[in-house]
Amino acid sequence: MNIKINKLIYFILAVLVAIIIIFPLYWLFIGSIQKSGDIFAYPPNFIPEKVNLNNFLNLFERDIPFYTYFFNSVYTVFFHVLGVLVFSSMAGFALAKYNFRGKNLIFSVIIAGMLIPFQALIIPLFLVSQKLGIFDNRIALFLPFFAQPFAVFLMRQYMLEIPDSLMEAARIDGASELRIFWQIVTPIIKPAFAAVAIVDFVAAWNAFVWPLTILRTQSKFTLPIWLNALIKDPYVVDYGMMFAAALITVLPILIAFLFLQKQFISGLAAGAED
Amino acid sequence: MNKKYAPFMFLTPFLIFYIIFLLIPIFYAFFLSFHNWQGFGPFNFVGFENFLNIFQDEVALTALKNTFIMAGGTLALSLPISLLLALLINSDLLPFKGFFRVVYFMPRVIALSVSGVIFLILFHTDYGAFNYILRNLGLISDNIPWWQSSVYGKLGIILIRSWVSIPFMMIYFLTGLQNIPVELYEAANIDGANLIQKFTFITVPMLKPIALFVFITSTVFSFQIFTIPYMITRGGPSNGTLTIIQYMFSRGLNNFEFGMASAVSVVLFVFLAVLSYVQIKIGSRN
Numbered sequence: 001m002n003i004k005i006n007k008l009i010y011f012i013l014a015v016l017v018a019i020i021i022i023f024p025l026y027w028l029f030i031g032s033i034q035k036s037g038d039i040f041a042y043p044p045n046f047i048p049e050k051v052n053l054n055n056f057l058n059l060f061e062r063d064i065p066f067y068t069y070f071f072n073s074v075y076t077v078f079f080h081v082l083g084v085l086v087f088s089s090m091a092g093f094a095l096a097k098y099n100f101r102g103k104n105l106i107f108s109v110i111i112a113g114m115l116i117p118f119q120a121l122i123i124p125l126f127l128v129s130q131k132l133g134i135f136d137n138r139i140a141l142f143l144p145f146f147a148q149p150f151a152v153f154l155m156r157q158y159m160l161e162i163p164d165s166l167m168e169a170a171r172i173d174g175a176s177e178l179r180i181f182w183q184i185v186t187p188i189i190k191p192a193f194a195a196v197a198i199v200d201f202v203a204a205w206n207a208f209v210w211p212l213t214i215l216r217t218q219s220k221f222t223l224p225i226w227l228n229a230l231i232k233d234p235y236v237v238d239y240g241m242m243f244a245a246a247l248i249t250v251l252p253i254l255i256a257f258l259f260l261q262k263q264f265i266s267g268l269a270a271g272a273e274d
Numbered sequence: 275m276n277k278k279y280a281p282f283m284f285l286t287p288f289l290i291f292y293i294i295f296l297l298i299p300i301f302y303a304f305f306l307s308f309h310n311w312q313g314f315g316p317f318n319f320v321g322f323e324n325f326l327n328i329f330q331d332e333v334a335l336t337a338l339k340n341t342f343i344m345a346g347g348t349l350a351l352s353l354p355i356s357l358l359l360a361l362l363i364n365s366d367l368l369p370f371k372g373f374f375r376v377v378y379f380m381p382r383v384i385a386l387s388v389s390g391v392i393f394l395i396l397f398h399t400d401y402g403a404f405n406y407i408l409r410n411l412g413l414i415s416d417n418i419p420w421w422q423s424s425v426y427g428k429l430g431i432i433l434i435r436s437w438v439s440i441p442f443m444m445i446y447f448l449t450g451l452q453n454i455p456v457e458l459y460e461a462a463n464i465d466g467a468n469l470i471q472k473f474t475f476i477t478v479p480m481l482k483p484i485a486l487f488v489f490i491t492s493t494v495f496s497f498q499i500f501t502i503p504y505m506i507t508r509g510g511p512s513n514g515t516l517t518i519i520q521y522m523f524s525r526g527l528n529n530f531e532f533g534m535a536s537a538v539s540v541v542l543f544v545f546l547a548v549l550s551y552v553q554i555k556i557g558s559r560n
Binding site for chain 2: 003006007010011013014017018021022024025027028031039040041042043044046086087088090091093094095098100103106109110111113114115116117118119120121122123124125126127128132143144145146147149152171177178181202205206208209213223224225227228230231239242243245246249250253254257258261264265268
């Protein structure tokens with residue numbers, strides 16, 4: 001009996017906490033499906049009376065419609081993730097499965113990169129990007145992020161587990177090193193690819209400081225800095241539309257999270273945004 | 275591809291990007307921090323002048339103070355709460371654990387820019403639902419001017435940052451709790467220890483290393499705070515929520531004082547790198 005009451009207390013407590021945690025997201029959701037002014041109704045409507053999708057329709061009718069930003073985000077994230085996966089898996093492979101001079105030094109230097117907080121790189125990275133002629137260019141949104149020390153670390157860790165005999169057998173069969181990497185190693189380390197891809201996907205999709213630094217032309221903006229531009233725009237007081245835009249920004253990540261809960265939670269515990 | 279050259283072939287593409295976009299920039303920041311440079315012309319060597327300027331500039335000191343307050347406040351609020359939530363979720367008495375774990379983790383995947391939009395409106399002085407709820411609970415009698423006051427502005431940002439930070443802290447504490455051997459609690463039960471004794475003499479000491487790790491990781495994370503205050507208050511009112519990153523940002527990218535901005539970067543880098551180094555040391559020990 002006592003245990004049952006305790007269970008109930010724990011459950012109620014957990015539900016209350018869940019409500020507090022979810023409330024801001026719920027507010028975003030109902031704010032975006034109400035008439036624009038209704039978000040400021042007083043007293044607030046905690047349950048919307050009527051569903052209204054005008055906020056979303058308005059996003060299509062802007063000078064630059066929302067799908068431009070959405071496309072920019074998708075384009076950035078695609079190459080961001082692809083680049084990180086390709087370069088970090090190759091580097092991780094070299095460090096895990098070969099012996100060569102300077103290996104430990106190179107590994108230490110790469111790991112030392114994990115000590116650099118990204119914010120400390122903004123100013124010099126901005127100057128380097130200018131020199132390279134990629135300022136205000138969408139390429140700059142992913143190119144500087146191809147080298148991710150944490151990804152190399154993770155890939156190497158996974159590849160250390162691969163038995164050398166597997167590679168030796170392939171070599172005897174005359175397989176080239178590239179082919180060994182491609183046909184034997186990559187299928188085995190799929191979980192590492194998934195982990196790195198998830199962390200990088202979230203980081204790239206949510207990225208704020210760097211796109212803000214490097215982009216000036218609005219048609220090149222990604223979703224997060226478009227939100228920033230909407231807030232800053234003194235002529236936009238349409239909070240319903242702002243909420244709709246924010247919902248669109250967060251929805252892809254939220255859906256992916258709900259499908260891949262375990263992988264998200266284990267992968268994202270480590271990284272953090274600014 | 276020959277086996278002898280293979281590792282270099284695999285490493286080179288990564289190293290090229292690593293050198294261009296990580297090593298060169300960080301050395302460049304150190305170099306610039308000792309010079310005055312407006313983005314063109316020659317570099318004027320000024321020694322430690324930029325660093326001294328930071329600590330003599332009223333605005334920089336305000337930004338530093340704000341960052342310490344907001345980072346410290348976030349830690350003070352979210353560390354105990356996340357530990358409590360981890361204990362709650364770890365308890366055998368709680369049904370639907372998996373469900374709650376997912377719900378509690380959710381704020382971690384939300385873009386900070388989105389949180390900025392939500393809380394800008396949720397914490398609106400006159401029409402915000404948060405003030406409405408606080409008033410109806412009888413906690414306040416007048417609406418709080420969240421984003422028009424430097425004190426409440428900081429507090430509001432601390433609340434938002436805690437909402438964002440708690441999920442990942444909680445997951446670490448949860449892992450820590452799950453790694454405590456059950457035998458310890460069983461032995462304590464035999465000795466007739468109560469819940470509080472078990473918590474003080476088993477849970478707390480066993481959690482110490484992970485708590486230190488969480489503390490350092492969150493500190494590194496908290497000192498880089500930028501997006502939320504930038505989006506909501508732009509650092510105002512009267513620099514009340516200005517962060518050290520926004521200060522660096524405006525010095526460098528608005529005023530083109532790249533030497534000064536780099537000096538701020540270097541200070542930040544040294545401070546956070548030392549913390550990260552300690553963190554990695556602790557991490558590898560466990």
